[in-house]
Amino acid sequence: MTNIRDVAKSAGVSVTTVSRVLNNHPYVSEEKRKLVLKAIEEMKYHININAVHLTKGVTKLIGVVIPFINHPYFSSILDGIANEARKNDYKLILFQTDYDLDKEIEALEMLRMKQIDSLIICSRECKWSIIEEYETYGPIVVCEDGENLGVKSVYIDHYQAFKTGLDHLVNRGHKRIGYCIGRRTGKNSEQREAAYLDTLEKIDEPVHEDWIFDQAYTIVDGEKVVHRFMHLVERPTALLVTSDQVAAGILMQCSKEHIRIADELSIISFDNHPISEYLQLTTIDLPLEQMGKELLGAVLKPDPVRNRQMPFRLIERKSVKTL
Amino acid sequence: MTNIRDVAKSAGVSVTTVSRVLNNHPYVSEEKRKLVLKAIEEMKYHININAVHLTKGVTKLIGVVIPFINHPYFSSILDGIANEARKNDYKLILFQTDYDLDKEIEALEMLRMKQIDSLIICSRECKWSIIEEYETYGPIVVCEDGENLGVKSVYIDHYQAFKTGLDHLVNRGHKRIGYCIGRRTGKNSEQREAAYLDTLEKIDEPVHEDWIFDQAYTIVDGEKVVHRFMHLVERPTALLVTSDQVAAGILMQCSKEHIRIADELSIISFDNHPISEYLQLTTIDLPLEQMGKELLGAVLKPDPVRNRQMPFRLIERKSVKTL
DNA sequence: ATAATGTATGAAATGCGTTTCAGAGCAAGT
DNA sequence: ACTTGCTCTGAAACGCATTTCATACATTAT
Incomplete structure (x- = not known):
């Protein structure tokens, strides 16, 4: 695999310059930019994203803990999350838990290990205290009334x-x-x-x-x-x-x-x-979709609003009789 | 963040030894293993998985390209994939495409950049030739008759x-x-x-x-x-x-x-x-669940069987009248 | 007694991109 | 003429764990 150093050598510039081109930094002359681009093309260079993750310390990956995907309630929320994630250039990594505590912990562990930047918990099995503990490693939002317990939440009352x-x-x-x-x-x-x-x-x-x-x-x-x-x-x-x-x-x-x-x-x-x-x-x-959207928003921005309550409304149709 | 070097220093051993303990390699004396474990505990050390990904070159992450999750056909397949992934200690990263070509390419690009080890395409919009091209970067399985075109497939006829x-x-x-x-x-x-x-x-x-x-x-x-x-x-x-x-x-x-x-x-x-x-x-x-399972299996093992056809069967019940 | 294995350990190289820092060149400001 | 302040560039350090290689000692085989 060719790496950034190979490209730099081939283009006759420093790795810094190649990195700048890669990241659209200003302060690269048009001349060198072209040289770099040409070398990248010729050598079929492709960035190794794992190195980026290591250096930057973020992965643009968000974990989603969900008991099952095969259920309209959750898949609607997931849909909302996914659409908003796409807009913000984040990817989702799925933790289908079946309400299994171990799976939840696994997700939390991935936050600690920095494989994911943040975590959305659509339904939890584990204790608040555990979630709070993991919050030092990255933003966590729970889809349930957080009761000012220190964990962010977007929920329906x-x-x-x-x-x-x-x-x-x-x-x-x-x-x-x-x-x-x-x-x-x-x-x-x-x-x-x-x-x-x-x-x-x-x-x-x-x-x-x-x-x-x-x-x-x-x-x-x-x-x-x-x-x-x-x-x-x-x-x-x-x-x-x-x-x-x-x-x-x-x-x-x-x-x-x-x-x-x-x-x-x-x-x-x-x-x-x-x-x-x-x-x-x-x-x-x-x-629900809206809630998914808000969940992602909450996890992304360092908004101090911790508990966001979603509105609901009754829609009268024809399945209720007046006695 | 404490890293492996800090742990090594604190335990009075080399980083190699710490790495060995972390990975359950043999050839570590019980005495040093205990020292290392103690240091890890005390310093609240947690491995940085991105460094592991970089060095090992694999992430234990599998991409799943799916047009929508909110559809029973696809969510059944996804379910099958997810269950099998869990068994094999792989995580899934979701690409909900809405049949958008760009999203598909994005998934293929992540294979190239090594963010995912392999890719399962549940329904594709892009050309076979493109998929074939990306196959050099990692296993790809498509959920559709591959017609011996060089791309692995698990499909229903x-x-x-x-x-x-x-x-x-x-x-x-x-x-x-x-x-x-x-x-x-x-x-x-x-x-x-x-x-x-x-x-x-x-x-x-x-x-x-x-x-x-x-x-x-x-x-x-x-x-x-x-x-x-x-x-x-x-x-x-x-x-x-x-x-x-x-x-x-x-x-x-x-x-x-x-x-x-x-x-x-x-x-x-x-x-x-x-x-x-x-x-x-x-x-x-x-x-469908079984197909999901096979899709994951196909992507995991270097089995030379390229095209795996799934069986189907008609179940007679009461919605067909004999004229 | 000597060669051959096996166990245990660590220094250093490796994987690869980003970022900091220092410096050069050049234009604008006083 | 002299200080500021950009623009542009690259060397080196950094992020962190794995792996290779070399070495030392303890066994076992011949």
């Missing part, structure tokens, strides 16, 4: 978003409300549960553990949910569903089982993916 | 897969057959079109340009397809649909429009995602 959905249902006369969620653990899930419990308490309704349907991630999970729903002795009149996909699955299965949406079961979903408009689902729009 | 679907329909008495596809261009699409044209010719049927529905990527695109279908003067009796998602969308829209699936419109989809089983779609199973 899932408590309020859930509350908004619940209040909407309550205002429409619903009291018997359940919800569907991916996992029960994790900060976002806890916030939603809190909103749920608080609302039930406010309207003086008892908690039905079996109205909380978990492990609902994909469109096909809608089937399970509806089956469980059908076997309930007491049924809720409304369901908050944390993803449009699952809601779509519920709609399909309800249609099979001749359960009329809205009439027999009201639904509010989350995300506002195109499918929710298509199905006329009342949904809570979450600006 | 989309001509045969499409043919299998078409033959199934023909055997069930269908003659008026259309299809749905993402884009019309690209090798895979051309192969499918060829299979389509060949089949029509064999059964002596004319080609209806308006029975070819393109720009069908997602579940919501099913709506457009069905609209176009309904406005046809002459309608096909069956549709081959290149993705389960689009097929699901078609089913939903047909249900709205009271078009009976199978009875009025037979459908064979592709991929065999869970949703197709749920909807009882006759589908052609494509081993």
Whole structure:
């Protein structure tokens, strides 16, 4: 492999000058610039980026910790991150964790070893304290309320978003409300549960553990949910569903089982993916791509704003009946 | 930042010895190993991976060129790649191209600059000759019939897969057959079109340009397809649909429009995602995760097998009517 | 007893580009 | 005429770990 020194020799200049040409520094005469360019061309020289990384101490690589890519919620965020990364000439390195702690630590370690300049954690399994510890090695942004804990965050207030959905249902006369969620653990899930419990308490309704349907991630999970729903002795009149996909699955299965949406079961979903408009689902729009964009922005600029909250809004369509 | 030299000094050994400890080389006495480990611990030393990359000339990073992540076909492949990468201790760097040629070239350039050890191209826009040219810099595998052109490939024979679907329909008495596809261009699409044209010719049927529905990527695109279908003067009796998602969308829209699936419109989809089983779609199973796994394998091992063809199989369910 | 192996260790070279510093040449400012 | 201040250039240091080579000692084989 030819290197910068070979080029310098061949062009009859110093390596410094070649480096200047390579980096578009001013203070290179047109004459020498041409000589260098010619030598580069002739020798088919190509920079060894790893040497650049070593000397500069940065890689223009950003790590993204994500539990799975195969899920619209996360792939929307990832999409936002990726588009913004491209604009800023950064590349992404993917850590698909499946919520495996070791994988998360691995990502953090890469920050320490300087393989990545910064890290975006879309969903975490590890403790705040660990993340804080690693923050000395580079910017970290978490996609979750950081609570001024010292770690930057760009997040949706899932408590309020859930509350908004619940209040909407309550205002429409619903009291018997359940919800569907991916996992029960994790900060976002806890916030939603809190909103749920608080609302039930406010309207003086008892908690039905079996109205909380978990492990609902994909469109096909809608089937399970509806089956469980059908076997309930007491049924809720409304369901908050944390993803449009699952809601779509519920709609399909309800249609099979001749359960009329809205009439027999009201639904509010989350995300506002195109499918929710298509199905006329009342949904809570979450600006996921935008959040991805902000996540990347937060990691890039040394903005002192540590906690950036994203807005959400309820979009009324046709899946909620007024009782 | 403390470096290997600082550690060596502090431990009272040479940098070579520290390097040996770091890399678990034999020929280090237990006594010195302990000294080194202690110094590393005390000084909070962490290796600078970029220096390793520079000296070793490899990064354990594999590039993945993919048009979009937000699509089940590609995210399934990516999933397969990611899982296998993890097993082999490789990381992935993502090039979401949106079929933008420049982005593809950028990925190839990173191979040349040694930022990545090898490259997996899930769908390409650029010419074979360009890819071949870059192959001198590292292994490249393309997810498409390489036709012994010198570039490694792991692929599905989309001509045969499409043919299998078409033959199934023909055997069930269908003659008026259309299809749905993402884009019309690209090798895979051309192969499918060829299979389509060949089949029509064999059964002596004319080609209806308006029975070819393109720009069908997602579940919501099913709506457009069905609209176009309904406005046809002459309608096909069956549709081959290149993705389960689009097929699901078609089913939903047909249900709205009271078009009976199978009875009025037979459908064979592709991929065999869970949703197709749920909807009882006759589908052609494509081993996408497995293909991802093989793609990574192909890029890793210097196996001389250049073209690896993946099997597919038709799964009969309930979306095809026998005429 | 002597040659041949194996174990253990470190100095120095290597991979390669960037950056600092010093210096030369030349034009503008006083 | 003399100081400033650019523009341009290159030598050398720097970032950091790996690898080669040489050396020393301890075993084992002949």
